[in-house]
Structures are given as C-alpha cells and as structure tokens.
Amino acid sequence: MPPKADINKAGWEQSEFPILCETCLGDNAFVRMTKQEFGRPCGTCARPFTVFRWNPGQGMRYKHTVICQTCAKIKNVCQTCLLDLEYGLPTQVRDAALGIKSAAPSSDINREYFAQNMDGKLEGNKSLLDSTRTQSAGKEMLKQLARTDPYYKRNRPKICSFFAKGECNRGNECPYRHEMPEDNELSKQNMQDRYYGRKDPVARKILGLNAETQGLKPPEDKSITSLFLSSLPQSATEQSIRTQVVQTLPVSAAPSPSTDANPANAIRSIVHVAKSRCAFVNFVNRNAAERAAEVWSAGLEIDGERVNVKWGRSRPKAGNGKEEVGPVATSSVPVVT
Template identity: 30%
Template sequence: MAHKMLRVTEADGWERSDFPITCDCCLGDNPYVRMTKANFEKECKICIRPFTVFCWRSGRDARYEKTEVCQTYSKLKNVCQVCLLDLEYGLPVQVRDTALGINTSESIPKSDVNMDVNDPVAAKLLRKAGEMPSLAPPEDMSIKTLYVGGLIDRVTEEDLKVQSYSYGEIESIRMVRQRACAFVTYTTREGAEEAADHLANKLVINGLRLKLMWQRPQIAKAEMEAAGGKNEEGTSTSAFGILSHGGMLPRALIPQQHLHPGQEQTANYFNLPPPS
C-alpha cells in the first residue's frame, strides 16, 4: 500500500526512514532496543509532512519514546526527533542559535520547515541569561589581569590559553593549583576587557564551568610595613618582624635579642614577690 501512496501527487515529499535521529538520553543505555516502525503514521508538528514514526522504550522503568518531527527538520536544525534539543549541546534551538549568534532567517531559506517551535523552556533560559550580571571593568586602567576560579586537574594552562588568546595578546598565565585558580594577564587593557565581556558567565573548559573576575592589585608587604599598616590577620607588625600585642605577651616568651639594651630576661611575669 505504501508504494502506491508514493505514486500519488499529494504524497510528494513524504518521508520514509529506517532509523530515527535521537540523542543518547532519549535512546537509552540499552544497546538492544526493540522499536516499532510505522510508515507515514503522523504529520510532522513543524512542517506538516507525513513521516515514519518510531516508538520504543528507553529503559525498563522509563516511558515510551516517540518521534515527533520528521528527519528533514531534524537534519536542518540538528536536533533530536523526540525532545527537539540540539544533538551537540543539548540545548533548545532558540538558546543555541542565540548563544552562537546564528541568524536562521538569513542562513537558511524561509519555508514551513524552517519554523521554530514556541518553546517556553527556551524563553525562560534566555530570560535568565539576560538577567545575569555583567562583569564591570575596574576604574584602574593599569589592571590587565583576569582571575579564573574553580580549576581542577584536567584544566591545563594550554586550555586557558586556547580560550583566551583570541581576544588579545597574552602576557602571562600563572596557575595556582593550591587555590584552584589562575591569573591571565593581557598585554593591553582592551584585550582584557574584550575577554571579560565575552567570557563572563560563559567560560566552560572541558565541560567545567569556571568563574571569571577582574584581579585587583595587591599592596606589597614591604610597603605595608613601611606605612605602619596591618597584615592579613589585622594585627600590626613591629620592626623585628614579630607580633606586638600591646604588652600582653609575656616577656619570658620574647627572644633575648629582641629586648632593648639594658633589659634582662626574667621569668617573673606574674608580679610575684621574689623568694626570700
């Protein structure tokens, strides 16, 4: 009956296939999948074209999966026939095209096959992406270093270089494995700002999402001591490099070389009277 239908003028463009185009999630982990196949059973929900419908069960406790769009639309958009998510990134079509800057109205001819699905999930993701805060550059124009946090062992210096060099010439990349971070310094401020604009909230390396921030300049320890500042613990530093606690530290615990001339070290720091 099918070969007779294909000879009908109205059947031009109907689609017949031997296996569906699906993602790994919809197909399931079982390598032996039993499917039912029905030629021209339904119309494509996008282009209203009759196509071959496949139905299977992705797991023992999973529900039955069924193809919803034809393979022409699936190949044109590179999406799964079941969930309509991108086969490479696993994202809705609108989110993928917006992130990659793809204008389907210019790159693909306009037709019924090129219609987009009104996906509320994609609209929600795009709205959240628009609400994400941007990375504002610091006022100090001498800052040209970006802080990258959340590193693990599988992220190498070469991976950071590949992600960063396209925005400007890199002066240095310093990896700090103990703190799981890195510092990428550009030769120009313009390169650092362009990298911050493009990579903020979107820096993903080897499937790992990393944190990107501007690095603030650090005051040298010598300058802090010369200015009479305080260290990271909030205590002042003395000229001998030891902590001065306002006289609360027992004198017996202070080394002899740190005492002033003429002072002698004594263990009587509880103000007890000397023995008779």
C-alpha cells in the first residue's frame, strides 16, 4: 500500500529534468546538475518546486531554475532566463508580435490556484501557445529578430560589488567580473515583468529598434498620438478596423497599469475615410501610440489584407505660412490632405 500523501504538499511540483534553453544549459556536453526537491517557491506562482543547479561552462557562474515547469509551459519559456524557447526573445516581444494576451493572473491572489488548474490542461501539450492563432506577419518579425546561435556571454559571472566600491583585494582570484556597472534601464530588470511581458526594458529596446528599422520611429513632437493606416481593403469599415486594432494591441498599450487593463481603452477614436481607403487611429496618450507602432511595425492585417502604417503629423501652426503634406492627424480631430 503506497504511503499517504502529505496534504501540505498538495500541488507542489516534482520533476526529473528542467526546461532550459541552449544558452542557459551551456556548451558543456557533460553538464552535471544537483537536484533539490521543493527547494524554493516558484518566482511566479509561489508553489514549491524542484530546483536544479549547474555550471554551464568554464569561467561561468552557477545557474539555477527560478520558476516551476508549469509556469514555464504556460508561457513556453526557459525556467532560468524566462526567454521564449523557440525564438530566444522576451515574452513581451513575442506576445506583441503574435497578438497574444496574457491570461495568467500576475497578482498574488489566485496565482497558486491558477497554476494548479493549468497542470491538467497542459497534459500532452508542450505549451498553451500550441493552439494560438497568429498572423503570418508577426511570425516573420520574430524570425528576423530571433537569435539563431546561443549567447553564452549571458552566463558570465556577475559584477563584483566590492570592485565597484574600490574595495576588492582578491585580484585575479576573484570569481566575479571586475567591471563598473552601467546605470541604465537595462540594469533594472524584474522577473515578474519579464515573465508576464510588461514594462520589460529589454523588450522595449528590441521593439523600439525594430520600429525604427521599419520606418516607424516616434516623431519628436510629443503631441502626436495618432497613427495613419493606408491601402485599406475596399471591404473595411470603421467597426472592422476597430476590431482588428483592439485585437492586435498589446496589454502594455492600455492606459491603466492594472493587471486587468483593457487595450481598447487606449483608443480615443478611429476616423475612417472610405473614399481614400485610409483611417486615423487616435490614442489617449503618446505611450499607447508608441506601443501600437512597435507592434504594427511587423505589419497590420485588416480583412485579410496587409495595410501600411505611418505616424500622423501635427497640424500646421496658424500664421506660419507653411502647409503640411501627407497624412496629418492630432489626438482629437485628424486632417487628411
């Protein structure tokens, strides 16, 4: 007769091998790992899980798993670096390109309950993303941004805090890097933000650079909060445009930082000019417009056809004697020329 299960360990996770990307696993074909059952609580759902620890290569720092396998499968990410397993990109970049909305609760309430319910749904599936319907343009964008080779530089030792203070006296024997830390937004990364794809500085940098490459660099005029859609299909209506726009907007575009923020609230108005087959999408603030431009740099499909996306332009100032040309829009009333 099997021993009675411990009721206090209900829902705790046991596993035989971690879910890791090639970079975190390292270039050592004979890597040795230590395994500790229920070694620490998961960094997202807070359930105790099996923790693995290993050295990915000579001169590298020891690494360990930080989230449980259930949470890793829900987002299809590595248990250590929390990057997407297929493309090696932050979840915010992947979800923005594919139009995936996060269903997992990011607050402390119900996180453990949600993870336990997902265990049954994940049986037989590698990830909940397997059945997600996505646009081909988003997949092409991810293929272009994806890192094709392992980036082992990410496994280097951390910076020596004593060296930064000028107090390290171990010299070459110090196991940490003797470099001065850089104080920028990339140095302020958060596990929860990386996992749930919100306000991730690495993702913001990748999306911003891609938008610039595609000709969607944000204009210097901060009052411009509109995007111009051209080459719309003949069948397009204001409702079909609004439906597709809301579906493709990332959660980060929502004006409210709450976990239940609705991207639809980021849109102030949509003005459809059927005769010219164009439309203006006016956003409530500049941040929402920039997040939309980053996502639509991969291409926006409406009624099965790909449309062109450009930034709007501000109205010409009265009495300046100049006349704007091209798509012009403000956050309230657009102007078509």
